[in-house]
Amino acid sequence: MISFQKQSLVNKLKIQIVITILFALVLGSAGIYGTYAMNEMVHKMFSDQLEPLMQTSKADIFFMEYSYSVVDYVCQTDKAKMAVISEKLTDHEKKMMEQVDQFRKTDLSSEDLSIINKFDSNWKEYKTSAKEVMALASEGKHEDATNLLDTETKQLMDEVNTVLDSLIEINEKDAKAEYAESQDLYSIIRNLSILILVITVILICLIFYLVSSRLNQQLTLLFKGMGEIGKGNLEYRIQMDGDDELARVSKTFDDMTVVINGVSNDIQNIADEAGNGNLSRRINTGDYRxxxxxxxxxxxxxxxxxxxxxxxxxxxxxxxxxxxxxxxxxxxxxxxxxxxxxxxxxxxxxxxxxxxxxxxxxxxxxxxxxxxxxxxxxxxxxxxxxxxxxxxxxxxxxxxxxxxxxxxxxxxxxxxxxxxxxxxxxxxxxxxxxxxxxxxxxxxxxxxxxxxxxxxxxxxxxxxxxxxxxxxxxxxxxxxxxxxxxxxxxxxxxxxxxxxxxxxxxxxxxxxxxxxxxxxxxxxxxxxxxxxxxxxxxxxxxxxxxxxxxxxxxxxxxxxxxxxxxxxxxxxxxxxxxxxxxxxxxxxxxxxxxxxxxxxxxxxxxxxxxxxxxxxxxxxxxxxxxxxxxxxxxxxxxxxxxxxxxxxxxxxxxxxxxxxxxx
Structure with a gap:
């Protein structure tokens, strides 16, 4: 097993960077995955709940405008205005049916299909009743038209409105369920990200502690060696273990100290020899470079x-x-x-x-x-x-x-x-x-x-x-x-x-x-x-x-x-x-x-x-x-x-x- 302390500073930094990158990748991947999942859920919410909800809501609005236009048509006696209201009815019907048709194209559940079928049936009955009311109004039979509007037509209108409200309620319920699911996914991704971040910070701090403690130990040895050499103790050796840069610096410093000690010893020896009258002694130049x-x-x-x-x-x-x-x-x-x-x-x-x-x-x-x-x-x-x-x-x-x-x-x-x-x-x-x-x-x-x-x-x-x-x-x-x-x-x-x-x-x-x-x-x-x-x-x-x-x-x-x-x-x-x-x-x-x-x-x-x-x-x-x-x-x-x-x-x-x- 390779010892971390014996690694060089570059390798230690590389290991720290690689671990940081790995955890960043994991954290990023989790974030990307969470974002993707959230995006999918939002997309699903938009396509499956929001759009149908908007479509049903618009269809309901257009239906209400259609109903109001029928009532307005009954109340009018002017043929020209009746014609205008008749055109509005046609436009409201068209827009309502467009929203209903778009709703049909979404991913509908069986319940949605059942309700939409019920809507088609109720709409058809209501439209027939509304046509009869409008026909009576056109003939000038406003009282009959009003009676029919207040009784049968109104009941049919309420049924259609109830169907549309059911569709809106179902889509709101599904949207809330999707929102709750997205919240759960957000919590999972958030907790996972926090966990990965905490582990990453712990590992980085651990590596930094190991590296800094090793550096502190090595620098302390180096400073002590330099201090001893500065005091003139040329016999002192640092002898730092490991193979990192500072260990090599220590070995180089020890080698330098050996050379300086050799120079000092040679000079002292030749001075002693000269003091004893031996002037033939010289320092061997083959030992130096x-x-x-x-x-x-x-x-x-x-x-x-x-x-x-x-x-x-x-x-x-x-x-x-x-x-x-x-x-x-x-x-x-x-x-x-x-x-x-x-x-x-x-x-x-x-x-x-x-x-x-x-x-x-x-x-x-x-x-x-x-x-x-x-x-x-x-x-x-x-x-x-x-x-x-x-x-x-x-x-x-x-x-x-x-x-x-x-x-x-x-x-x-x-x-x-x-x-x-x-x-x-x-x-x-x-x-x-x-x-x-x-x-x-x-x-x-x-x-x-x-x-x-x-x-x-x-x-x-x-x-x-x-x-x-x-x-x-x-x-x-x-x-x-x-x-x-x-x-x-x-x-x-x-x-x-x-x-x-x-x-x-x-x-x-x-x-x-x-x-x-x-x-x-x-x-x-x-x-x-x-x-x-x-x-x-x-x-x-x-x-x-x-x-x-x-x-x-x-x-x-x-x-x-x-x-x-x-x-x-x-x-x-x-x-x-x-x-x-x-x-x-x-x-x-x-x-x-x-x-x-x-x-x-x-x-x-x-x-x-x-x-x-x-x-x-x-x-x-x-x-x-x-x-x-x-x-x-x-x-x-x-x-x-x-x-x-x-x-x-x-x-x-x-x-x-x-x-x-x-x-």
Missing amino acids: GDFLGMISRINELIDAIVKPLHEAMKLADSYASSNFTPRFDDSIQVKGEFLTFKDAMNQVGIQCSLAIRGVKTEIEALTSGMEETAASMEEIAGSVSVVADGAVNVSSYSNQSRDGVKQSLVALDELSKIVATIASKSEMASTTAMKTVELSARGKTLANQADKNMSEIMKSVSTTEAMVNDISEQMEEIGKIVFLISRIADQTSLLALNAAIEAARAGEAGLGFAVVADEVKDLAQDSQDSTEDIAEIIGNLQKRITEVTEAMKKSTQEVYTGNEAVSETLVLFNQIASEIDDINQQMSDIAGGTEEQAAATQEITASVHELGTLIEKTSDEAAGSAASTEEVSGAVSQVNKVVNDGALAIQRISNEMNKFIV
Whole structure:
């Protein structure tokens, strides 16, 4: 059996209309039948009672006029008037007989036939008697005519009149019977119509009650579902039974709620994942269609537009933090607007740092090469100074031995002459080496100055990079302001949706659909606000990473400052080396002058032995001075060698630090 409640609204209306039509047809049929029956009865009354009654009544009238004309004829003495009355009698008779003949043509009962036959007989007798009366009157026998009229004719007239009255009475009786029958039929049809009408109204009211109660139940469920969805309870389902239009609307609404719930869950999940640092999560677009697909695609594109540059920036930051400045922002990643500036800034960080560090490494390598040459020259100077020191010691020894015996003075002088010649040669070599050392020191000083300038440029590049990073941080703050603006727009959208819901509530049922739309707009605005909060959190994480990059840049800046200080110290050491080498050169000049004087003294000793004592004394003094000078030179050379070694170690440390950077 088909359930009425499970029928669609259209079918319910069709059923109601069909039942109404059926009962209307029954009621109409009953009315038509009653009208037909009433018409038949009226027709029958008219043809069987009214017309015969009218015919008999007219016949009676014409008979009375005929009787009156007979009396009038008897009373007249004028022949002309008698002739006129005779013509009237003929006319009255004719009209009376026409009515009687028409009465004969009706559906006569046996009683009617009996009476009409009696009428014919009585009429015939009356007419004969009236003719006799008229004949007497025509002959002038008015008294006889009157006597006959008052006796026989009058009796016959009364009999005819009685017959006609009987016909009228019978037809009146039949008419009353027909009227009573029509009244009974009218009562039956009226009661039947009222019954059918009452049943129709009851059935229509019953159907209307069933339909309205079902509609009220379904609309209540729909309103409750809409209210729950409006409150944010996306887990609520209407679950309306039946297969009518509202049930299908309910199922469609539940399906829509499932889709909206899925969108909300996906957005919340991706926001949670992003909050936990998982930026690779995306919403599956295969689960959505239409505008939902477009919205989800735009959300994924928005995340990609933020995450891809962020990942690339994090990748570059990790490389830069690891002292590798060779990577650049991947050109395959398409960025626009502020992210394009961000991309250029990150690339400029790598480029400027690479150029600065590359220049420093080049200058450090040149400085290292110069320091190696200086170290080699200092080793030669040290060797020469050792030889000079040994010679000075020998001179002192020989001078002391010359005091013990003049005999050995010539031999000593010869040896002294050779030693002095050797000393002069070594002193000249030492002077030449010292000159080279002076040149190398000047070159080292120049390279140290250049390294100092390069370190200054590096410091400027690092400062520029730090400014760029700070600019990036400011731009991220601007992005945060934009996100805050979007959040405010979402708040305003929620407020507008609330106002629209209030206006829709004021509009009543006409605004229900708009209220649902306003609630959806409010939910989407809330989702947008949640997304902006997540984006703000992501930007906060990005700012933290930028802060880490800034800290790394500060460390790099500190390292560069340390390198700059080392280069400055190296420059100071080179200045000290240059000063010491100038002193060594001066001392070597003094030694060369002393050896020349010793050679002259030796020649004088050879030329004049007599002056030997004096020359020996002077030689002893000069030898002591030479020993002291060579000791001073040896100490200075050791100090210079220490300074050079310290400079080499400082440059080596700088080189090791700079080799950490990959450019």
